[in-house]
Each structure stands twice: as structure tokens, then as C-alpha cells.
Amino acid sequence: MTEPNILSSLSSALAETIARAAPAIVSVHSYRARASGFVWKAGLIVTADEALADEGEIEIQFADGSRRPATVVGRDHTTDIALLRVDGDVAPVKQSTAVPALGSLAVIVAADRGAPSARLGMVGHTGPAWRSLRGGEIDARIELDVRLRHSQQGGLALNAAGEAFGMAVLGPRRVLTIPAATIERVAAQLEKSGRIARGYLGVGLQPVRLDDGIGAMVMNIDKAGPSAAAGIRQGDVIIAVNGEKLSGVRALSRGLGPQSVGSVVDLTVHRGGEPLSFKVTVGERPET
Structure with a gap:
């Protein structure tokens, strides 16, 4: 029996990693806008604020095809994080606050036209904490060498261990990651008070x-x-x-x-x- 080669093993490992994360990935439908999101906690969805319409109804489509209405818990445009509430008990993906190594593989698991999608790239740049152009405090600079559609903003960036290290968003001329540490800090404040004090x-x-x-x-x-x-x-x-x-x-x-x-x-x-x-x-x- 022929042993699987390294490419076959890598392919199988990536497919298993994506399959584990896919159930927690959702498609976010708002007025004339489509984005991705993920289950942060049971009943709470994190998505990219930039990709969410400013008004109108919001609907969440889960990986199994079911659709449910959602309401906004809070939004922080400075860190590009929005928190939504929806009925559901889908388990969240384990997140890691560790910054991935430069050159390490990154898998983006998102939603495209309502169905789970995946993209493979690498970590192209890492750096210390920084402030966004809107004044938000981002805990680490993580740039990804990968293509990303607008509808895939809000998807999860996974490391080789299958842990989510952040949310993929479109930045100026590059794909950025809002780190898990930033998501945990901001989403917790939004859950508590619905806004971030400035x-x-x-x-x-x-x-x-x-x-x-x-x-x-x-x-x-x-x-x-x-x-x-x-x-x-x-x-x-x-x-x-x-x-x-x-x-x-x-x-x-x-x-x-x-x-x-x-x-x-x-x-x-x-x-x-x-x-x-x-x-x-x-x-x-x-x-x-």
C-alpha cells in the first residue's frame, strides 16, 4: 500500500480543519450588502462592521442553509467589529490570541453566496499593536497574502492547528486580520453596553x-x-x-x-x- 505523500497529507489536514470550522461560519445579509461572520458565542455573531449596511433588516444564513433574523447588539467602526444577536446554539470556533508566525499558512473560512468557502494564503506581515485610521486600538498587525471577496469579509482566519487567530477584512490594498484579542475585548464591551466609550x-x-x-x-x-x-x-x-x-x-x-x-x-x-x-x-x- 502506497503511503500518502506530503501534499496529500497537507490537503487532507486542510480539509479537516475547514470542515471543523465551517458550521460556525455564517452569511450576513443586510440591505444591499453581503458579508461573512462567525459564531462568537451561542446566539452572538461577529462580523465586519464595514461590510454591514447602516440600516434595514439583517438576516443570518447558517452553514446548514437555515435563515434567521438578527438584531444589532453593538457596532464599533474604529475596529471594524459588529456584534449581532440571533437565535441559535451553534458552537463557536476556538480562538487563539497568539500572533501567527510570519510566513505561516493561513486558511480563511468564510461564506460566499450563502455557502461556506475557503481560501489558502500565508501571513505576509506581522507587527505590534496599532491604531486604525478611525482611531481603533488593534492589538497586533497581521496582514495576509490572500485574495478576499467583499462577501468574505468577516470570515475567520485559521492557523495550521485550526485555531482562529482573527477576522479577515479588506484593508487599503491588502487583507488585514482583526486579531482574536481585539475581538474578545471589543465584542465583550459591545455585549455588555452596546457601544464602545470614546x-x-x-x-x-x-x-x-x-x-x-x-x-x-x-x-x-x-x-x-x-x-x-x-x-x-x-x-x-x-x-x-x-x-x-x-x-x-x-x-x-x-x-x-x-x-x-x-x-x-x-x-x-x-x-x-x-x-x-x-x-x-x-x-x-x-x-x-
Whole structure:
């Protein structure tokens, strides 16, 4: 009897890995949008927020073909994670918070036109924690060398052991993975409160060039917000935060993550050419 060669063994192992994960993979149907998702906990589905319509009804199609309506528990556009609730008791796939090694194989198990689908690629780049363009805290940089259809966003990325290390999404010119650690952190907060708290200063800012750097002019101000309460006025120019020169409006906004709520920041501003300092207690951004 001929022993199976290495390619045959690899093929069988991949097929078994995909078969184990497939029951937990779902197709997410929202208004004029199709995406993939997976069972995070019994009755709770995680999908890519970017691929989910902003309004209308949502329907989940399971691997066995059954369809059930779903409701939004919460969405976080900064980390591209949305949590949905649906009736069902499908077991979730085991997730691993370990970052896969560069060059290791990655299997994307997703849904395409309502049926389970799979793609094989490799981990093309890994790196430390980073912030998305929308200010979300992503626990690790994991890029995949694989093609991905729009409808396959929200599928699971599996390592060679069959463990899910993240959710596959389309990034700028590349396929990214939202790591399992980020999913666990954000989905747990969405399950608990339906939203992710973000820091709020209560000002609308416009970058301005100064002789010695960059400032942020207060173009409008929430009269009931933290900055107004601290004494900041429309027309003030923020030049420093906690004693450090301002590097840009975006950098200031990115510093207002969930951990910033309740903290006190020291803002240095120019008012009429004179420097003034204000201590602002960061509030929680309104849901609007």
C-alpha cells in the first residue's frame, strides 16, 4: 500500500480543519450588502462592521442553509467589529490570541453566496499593536497574502492547528486580520453596553500652521461639554497637550480612546497671542 505523500497529507489536514470550522461560519445579509461572520458565542455573531449596511433588516444564513433574523447588539467602526444577536446554539470556533508566525499558512473560512468557502494564503506581515485610521486600538498587525471577496469579509482566519487567530477584512490594498484579542475585548464591551466609550472634549477643531509648529483652532464648542466647562472658548488655538507640542488634530483625536474617559488633560492654548493653560476632564462621546 502506497503511503500518502506530503501534499496529500497537507490537503487532507486542510480539509479537516475547514470542515471543523465551517458550521460556525455564517452569511450576513443586510440591505444591499453581503458579508461573512462567525459564531462568537451561542446566539452572538461577529462580523465586519464595514461590510454591514447602516440600516434595514439583517438576516443570518447558517452553514446548514437555515435563515434567521438578527438584531444589532453593538457596532464599533474604529475596529471594524459588529456584534449581532440571533437565535441559535451553534458552537463557536476556538480562538487563539497568539500572533501567527510570519510566513505561516493561513486558511480563511468564510461564506460566499450563502455557502461556506475557503481560501489558502500565508501571513505576509506581522507587527505590534496599532491604531486604525478611525482611531481603533488593534492589538497586533497581521496582514495576509490572500485574495478576499467583499462577501468574505468577516470570515475567520485559521492557523495550521485550526485555531482562529482573527477576522479577515479588506484593508487599503491588502487583507488585514482583526486579531482574536481585539475581538474578545471589543465584542465583550459591545455585549455588555452596546457601544464602545470614546473620549470627548466637546470641540470642533481645524488645523492651523504656527511659526513654531502646528495648532488646532477651536471652530465650534459644545457649551455643555468638557472644554467649555474648563473655560476654553471658540477661537482659542490649542498648541500643546500635557506639555507636549501638538503634532496634529488627528493625533489629538486618536488619543481619546476608551481609556481616556475620566482622565484630566492639560491643554495649552493661545488666546489673543497669550498662552493659557486649562485642565479638561475628558468626557464620554455622545452616541450621536
